Amino acid sequence: MELERAQASLRAAQLCLAQGLFDGAVSRAYYALFQGAVCALESLGIRRREWTHRGVPVERHFDVSTEDIREVRRELSEALQRRIEQKQYGHTSIYS
Numbered sequence: 001m002e003l004e005r006a007q008a009s010l011r012a013a014q015l016c017l018a019q020g021l022f023d024g025a026v027s028r029a030y031y032a033l034f035q036g037a038v039c040a041l042e043s044l045g046i047r048r049r050e051w052t053h054r055g056v057p058v059e060r061h062f063d064v065s066t067e068d069i070r071e072v073r074r075e076l077s078e079a080l081q082r083r084i085e086q087k088q089y090g091h092t093s094i095y096s
Helices: 003-018 022-043 066-088
Strands: none
Touching (some): 003 022
16 A cells, blocks of 8 residues: 555645545545554565455554554543634634
């Protein structure tokens, strides 16, 4: 998988977020993470004929615990909630 694909998904997520398309933003952000994880694993020489969403064993190949994954999910959830609140109150920066 090419890193450019992950970067394009991230740009799409940012555009969706800026337009208030939250479901689309979350979907594109998920794919950016998935594609980025595949790129990272492949850079380590780990290859699959086909990558599935259940078949990206990040925690087995990196120093990432289940607790770390939960923390990232919590931080993403909080960031999205802040973005929603900003949107409701007229703040428009997608980088806050």
